[in-house]
Amino acid sequence: MNLKVSTPTKVVKPSRRTFIDFIREQPLGFIGLIMIITMFFAAIFAPEVAPYNPEDVDFEASPALGGGQPSWEHPLGADAFGRDILSRLIYGARTALSIGFFSAMLGCTLGAIIGTTSAYFGGKVDLIIQRLIDLMLSFPIVILAIVVIAIFPKTVVVGIDINVIIAIAIPFTPKVARVIRSQALTIVTLPYIDAAKAAGYSSSRIIFRHILPNVSAPFLIMLTAFIGQAILLEASLSFLGLGVVEPTPSWGLMLSGVNSDYYRTAAWMIIYPGLAVSIAVFSFNLLGDSLRDWLDPKLKL
Amino acid sequence: MSVSKIKKYNNDVLLDVLNLSVTFELKNASVKAVDNISFKIKRGEFLAVVGESGCGKSVSALSILKLLPPKIAKIESTHLIFDGVDISNWTTSQLREIRGKRISMIFQEPMTSLNPVLTIGDQITEPLITHLKLTANEAQNRAIELMSMVGIPEPENRLNQYPHQFSGGMRQRVMIAIGLACEPDLIIADEPTTALDVTIQAQILELLKDISKRLGIAVIMITHNLGVVAAYADNVNVMYAACIIETGSSNDIFKNPSHPYTIGLLRSVPRLDKSREGKLATIYGLPPNLMNPPSGCRFAERCPIYEKQCDNSPALIDNVTSKNAKVACWKTDFAKVTGAKMYASNKKTKKSVPDVNATPILTVNNLKQHFNISLRSGWFTSKSGKVKAVDDVSFSILPGETVGLVGESGCGKTSVGRSILHLNNPTNGDINFQNISMNKDSIALVRRDMQVIFQDPFSSLNPRMTIGKILEEPLIVHKIINDKASRLKRVNELLEQVGLYTYMADRYPHELSGGQRQRVGIARALAMEPKLIICDEPVSALDVSVQAQIINLLEDLQAELGISYLFIAHDLAVVRHISHKVIVMYLGKIMEVADEKSLYSKPQHPYTKALLDAAPVPDPEIEKNRKRTILKGELPSPLNPPPGCVFSTRCPEYTKECSKLTPPLVKFTDEHFVSCIKVKEFNA
Numbered sequence: 001m002n003l004k005v006s007t008p009t010k011v012v013k014p015s016r017r018t019f020i021d022f023i024r025e026q027p028l029g030f031i032g033l034i035m036i037i038t039m040f041f042a043a044i045f046a047p048e049v050a051p052y053n054p055e056d057v058d059f060e061a062s063p064a065l066g067g068g069q070p071s072w073e074h075p076l077g078a079d080a081f082g083r084d085i086l087s088r089l090i091y092g093a094r095t096a097l098s099i100g101f102f103s104a105m106l107g108c109t110l111g112a113i114i115g116t117t118s119a120y121f122g123g124k125v126d127l128i129i130q131r132l133i134d135l136m137l138s139f140p141i142v143i144l145a146i147v148v149i150a151i152f153p154k155t156v157v158v159g160i161d162i163n164v165i166i167a168i169a170i171p172f173t174p175k176v177a178r179v180i181r182s183q184a185l186t187i188v189t190l191p192y193i194d195a196a197k198a199a200g201y202s203s204s205r206i207i208f209r210h211i212l213p214n215v216s217a218p219f220l221i222m223l224t225a226f227i228g229q230a231i232l233l234e235a236s237l238s239f240l241g242l243g244v245v246e247p248t249p250s251w252g253l254m255l256s257g258v259n260s261d262y263y264r265t266a267a268w269m270i271i272y273p274g275l276a277v278s279i280a281v282f283s284f285n286l287l288g289d290s291l292r293d294w295l296d297p298k299l300k301l
Numbered sequence: 302m303s304v305s306k307i308k309k310y311n312n313d314v315l316l317d318v319l320n321l322s323v324t325f326e327l328k329n330a331s332v333k334a335v336d337n338i339s340f341k342i343k344r345g346e347f348l349a350v351v352g353e354s355g356c357g358k359s360v361s362a363l364s365i366l367k368l369l370p371p372k373i374a375k376i377e378s379t380h381l382i383f384d385g386v387d388i389s390n391w392t393t394s395q396l397r398e399i400r401g402k403r404i405s406m407i408f409q410e411p412m413t414s415l416n417p418v419l420t421i422g423d424q425i426t427e428p429l430i431t432h433l434k435l436t437a438n439e440a441q442n443r444a445i446e447l448m449s450m451v452g453i454p455e456p457e458n459r460l461n462q463y464p465h466q467f468s469g470g471m472r473q474r475v476m477i478a479i480g481l482a483c484e485p486d487l488i489i490a491d492e493p494t495t496a497l498d499v500t501i502q503a504q505i506l507e508l509l510k511d512i513s514k515r516l517g518i519a520v521i522m523i524t525h526n527l528g529v530v531a532a533y534a535d536n537v538n539v540m541y542a543a544c545i546i547e548t549g550s551s552n553d554i555f556k557n558p559s560h561p562y563t564i565g566l567l568r569s570v571p572r573l574d575k576s577r578e579g580k581l582a583t584i585y586g587l588p589p590n591l592m593n594p595p596s597g598c599r600f601a602e603r604c605p606i607y608e609k610q611c612d613n614s615p616a617l618i619d620n621v622t623s624k625n626a627k628v629a630c631w632k633t634d635f636a637k638v639t640g641a642k643m644y645a646s647n648k649k650t651k652k653s654v655p656d657v658n659a660t661p662i663l664t665v666n667n668l669k670q671h672f673n674i675s676l677r678s679g680w681f682t683s684k685s686g687k688v689k690a691v692d693d694v695s696f697s698i699l700p701g702e703t704v705g706l707v708g709e710s711g712c713g714k715t716s717v718g719r720s721i722l723h724l725n726n727p728t729n730g731d732i733n734f735q736n737i738s739m740n741k742d743s744i745a746l747v748r749r750d751m752q753v754i755f756q757d758p759f760s761s762l763n764p765r766m767t768i769g770k771i772l773e774e775p776l777i778v779h780k781i782i783n784d785k786a787s788r789l790k791r792v793n794e795l796l797e798q799v800g801l802y803t804y805m806a807d808r809y810p811h812e813l814s815g816g817q818r819q820r821v822g823i824a825r826a827l828a829m830e831p832k833l834i835i836c837d838e839p840v841s842a843l844d845v846s847v848q849a850q851i852i853n854l855l856e857d858l859q860a861e862l863g864i865s866y867l868f869i870a871h872d873l874a875v876v877r878h879i880s881h882k883v884i885v886m887y888l889g890k891i892m893e894v895a896d897e898k899s900l901y902s903k904p905q906h907p908y909t910k911a912l913l914d915a916a917p918v919p920d921p922e923i924e925k926n927r928k929r930t931i932l933k934g935e936l937p938s939p940l941n942p943p944p945g946c947v948f949s950t951r952c953p954e955y956t957k958e959c960s961k962l963t964p965p966l967v968k969f970t971d972e973h974f975v976s977c978i979k980v981k982e983f984n985a
Contacts, residue, residue, distance in 0.1 A: 190760045190761075191755035191756070191757055191760050191761035192760060192761050192762055192763045194719075194724050194753070194755065194761075195753060195755060195761055195822070195825065196763075197724055198722050198724060198748065198751075198752060198753045199748065199752070199774075199775050199778070199825070199829065200745060200748030200749065200778065200779065201774070201775075201778050202778075205778065209763075209766075209774075210763050210766075213763075213765040213766075214763070214764065214765055216765075
C-alpha cells in the first residue's frame with residue numbers, strides 16, 4: 001500500500017551543518033574553542049614554549065628583594081623565589097587543564113547518570129539516592145575531597161594525578177545529580193518515554209538513549225561551571241598539601257600560599273595566575289554555551 | 302485623543318479593517334502571517350474566524366489591539382476603524398485606553414491566562430478600577446454582579462478564592478467576567494473552548510452567545526471547530542495561509558461553500574449526526590510555508606480543481622449566488638457544481654468488519670486502577686485519599702475490531718489504556734491478551750504485540766533522535782531484523798506505509814509537521830507488527846484536514862493488517878466514524894456500551910444523551926432547531942465521588958434512589974449495555 005497523502009514537493013534536504021557553520025553561527029564559541037586549543041597546545045609543548053624552566057630559581061628577581069616586576073626578561077614578572085611566572089603558568093596549564101577538565105567531566109557524568117536513574121525509577125530508589133545525596137551535600141567540598149584522597153592511594157598516570165581528579169569529581173557528583181534529576185523528572189513524564197516503555201525497551205536503554213541526551217543543556221552548563229571550580233579546588237587541595245606539591249607549577253598553588261602575601265608589593269604574582277584561571281573558565285563557558293545551542297536540534301533551522 | 306471627540310461616521314459598523322497585513326521579521330526570514338485581509342463587524346454580531354493552525358487567525362485578531370511583540374511584528378493597514386475612529390496609527394498608550402475597556406480578549410488556556418497569585422476578585426476588579434475608576438467597594442459589588450451573570454455560584458465567597466480553586470470551565474467563566482467587566486463593544490475570543498470538555502464547552506458558548514445578544518456586544522470568535530461555528534456564529538470568515546478565502550453568513554458557508562478549501566474542510570470532518578458514509582474526504586498535503594508562499598492562489602497546490610489560471614492570485618470577490626458572501630477563487634461556479642464530487646467522495650469503502658465469533662484478542666475483567674494520594678489535613682498530619690481513576694471496568698476487543706472509549710477529561714479513559722499497557726500497574730483486575738493473563742512480568746512477552754499511539758505528536762518522539770533512528774530502534778531491541786541494510790529497508794517500507802517519504806528518515810522530529818509526526822508515531826507502533834494498538838487521543842491535537850488523513854490511514858492499516866484498536870478520544874464524531882463498538886465512561890465507570898449504530902441513534906444513558914446533545918454539528922439548519930439539554934455543573938471530584946450512581950449529581954433524570962443504588966451494567970439489547978437504574982423505565 002502506498003498512500004498518496006502529501007503533495008510531492010521538492011525534496012529539501014535539511015542541512016546538516018559543518019564546522020564552518022559552527023564558526024559562522026557561534027563566533028563566541030569558536031573564540032572559546034581557539035583559546036582552549038591554544039592552552040592545550042601550550043600545555044603539551046610547554047618545554048618548547050616556555051622561556052624558562054619553571055623551577056629555576058633566580059633570587060635577584062625575587063620581589064622579596066625588590067625585583068621581579070614584569071619586564072622584558074620576565075614578561076609577567078617573577079614570584080617570591082624569582083621563578084618566571086609566564087613559564088610557571090604555561091607548565092601549570094598541564095595540571096589545571098587536566099585536573100579541571102577531567103574531574104569536572106567525571107563528576108558531571110556520574111552525577112548525570114545518578115540523577116537520571118533516580119528520576120527514572122522514582123519511588124524508593126529515588127528516595128534512597130536523594131537521601132544519600134543529602135548526606136554528601138552536607139559535607140564541605142574540601143572535607144569530602146580530603147577523605148577521598150585519604151582512602152585512595154596516590155596513582156599517577158601520564159603525569160596526571162588520578163586520585164586528585166577523583167577527589168575533586170566526587171564532591172561535584174551530588175550537586176550535578178540534583179540539578180539533572182529535576183530536569184529528568186520533567187522528561188520522564190513525556191509520552192516518548194512512555195512509548196519507549198511500551199515498546200519494551202530496557203531501563204538502561206531508556207536512561208542512556210532517551211533521557212540522557214535530553215538533559216544535555218543543564219549538563220553542559222554545569223560542566224563548564226565546574227571546570228573553573230575544579231581548578232580552584234585543586235588549588236585548595238594543593239595548599240593543604242594534598243594535591244600538587246611545590247615546586248610543581250600549578251595555577252592554584254600560585255594563587256595561594258606565600259604568594260598572596262605579596263598582593264600589595266607584587267600584585268602581578270596573583271593577578272596573572274588569576275587571569276589564567278578566569279580566561280580558562282571563560283573559554284570553557286563560551287564553548288559550553290554555544291555547544292548547548294548547537295547541539296539542540298530544535299534550534300536548527 | 303479621546304474617542305468621544307471624534308465624529309462617528311458609521312454607527313452600524315463597529316470595526317472596519319481594511320488591508321491588514323502582519324509581517325514577522327525574523328533573524329533570517331520574514332513571515333507574512335496575515336496578508337492583506339479586510340473585514341467588517343457590526344454591533345452585536347457574532348463573527349467566527351475559522352482556519353487550520355498557522356493560518357493567521359489569532360495573529361489577525363491580536364494585531365487589532367497591537368498585542369504582538371512590537372520589535373518583530375510589523376502591522377500595516379489602510380485603516381482600522383473602531384467605532385468611527387481610525388486606530389491604526391495609535392500608540393500603545395493610546396490603545397491602552399480601549400484595551401480591556403472597549404475591546405476585551407478571552408484566551409484559549411483558562412489554566413494559564415489567570416494570574417495564580419491574585420484572587421479571582423482582584424482580577425475581576427482590576428479593569429474596573431483602572432478603566433472605570435471605581436472605588437474598591439464599588440468594584441467589588443460589580444464583580445459579584447458579573448460573577449453571577451456568568452453563572453459562578455456563590456460569588457461572594459468565591460471572590461476571595463484563587464484560580465487553582467476553580468475548575469477549567471469556571472476559570473473560563475471568570476475570563477468572560479473580566480472581559481465583560483467594562484461593558485466592552487467587542488470581545489475577541491481566541492479558541493475559548495478548545496481546552497474544555499464538550500459539556501462545559503456548550504455551557505460557555507451558550508453563555509457567550511446569550512451575553513452578546515443581551516448586551517449587544519460583538520464577538521469575534523477564533524476557532525477551528527466547525528461545529529461550534531455552525532451552532533453559534535452569524536457570519537464566518539474562512540482563513541487559509543494568511544488570507545481570507547471565503548466569507549459569508551454561516552448559512553452560506555455551510556450550505557453553499559464555494560471555495561474548494563471550505564468544501565474540503567467541511568467534508569473532512571466526521572459527522573456526529575450521520576452514520577459513516579465511507580472514507581473521510583481529505584485535502585492533500587499541508588498548508589504552504591508562509592516564509593515562502595506560492596505566488597498564485599495559495600490553495601492551488603492542494604486544490605483538486607487546479608488549472609493554469611490559478612497561478613495568478615484570485616481576489617476576494619462577491620459570490621454570485623449569495624448576497625453578502627465573498628470568495629477568492631477563479632472557479633467558484635465550477636466548485637459549487639462539482640463540490641459534492643470533489644475530494645474523491647465516491648470512495649464509499651466500507652469499514653472492515655471483525656469476525657464476531659472469533660475469540661477476543663483482549664479481555665479486560667473488573668479492571669481497577671486506584672491512585673493513593675496524600676492530602677495535607679493539618680500542619681503535621683496528612684490523610685491519604687484514594688482516586689478511583691478506573692473502577693471495575695470490563696470489556697473485550699475482537700481481532701480487527703475498533704473499540705472507541707469516550708468520555709470527558711478525568712473520566713479515566715486514558716488510565717484504562719495505561720493499565721492495559723502496564724505503564725501503570727493496575728490495582729486489581731484481570732487483563733487477558735492473546736490468552737495470556739498479564740501481570741508485571743508477563744507483559745514483557747507481549748510488548749511487541751501491543752503498541753500505543755499518543756495524543757501529542759510533539760512530545761511523543763524523542764527530539765534528539767532522527768526519524769530513521771526512532772523507527773530502527775524497536776527492530777534492534779526486539780531483534781526483529783538483525784542486519785543493518787535490511788533494517789533500513791524496513792524503515793523505508795514503514796515510512797511509505799504511513800504515507801511519508803523515505804528521505805524523511807534523516808530528519809529530526811521538529812522538522813516535520815504535527816500530522817507527519819503523528820504518522821511517525823504510527824510507524825513506530827507498526828514497526829513491531831502489533832496485533833493491538835491503543836490509540837490515546839491520536840487525532841485531537843491535529844487540524845481537521847490532517848485529522849481526516851490520519852483516521853483514513855488508521856482504517857486502511859486495519860483493513861490491510863487486521864490490527865485491533867482501542868481508540869480513546871473525547872470527540873464523539875470521530876469515535877462514531879472509526880469505531881465498531883463504543884464505550885462511554887464517566888468518573889471511572891462504564892456508563893454505556895453498544896455498537897456504534899445503536900449508541901448514537903438510540904442512546905439510553907442520560908449521560909450519553911447529554912454528551913451527544915452538547916456536541917455541536919457543522920450544520921446551522923440542524924443547530925437552529927436543536928434544543929439542547931445542557932448538563933449543569935461539573936465533574937465531581939474523583940477523590941470524593943457521589944454515592945450511588947456517579948452521574949447522579951448532574952443527571953437530569955435524578956431521583957432519590959440514584960444516590961442509594963450503584964447501578965450495574967445491564968443488558969438492554971444483545972449488543973447494548975447500560976448502567977442506569979431507570980433504563981427500563983425509559984423504554985416502557
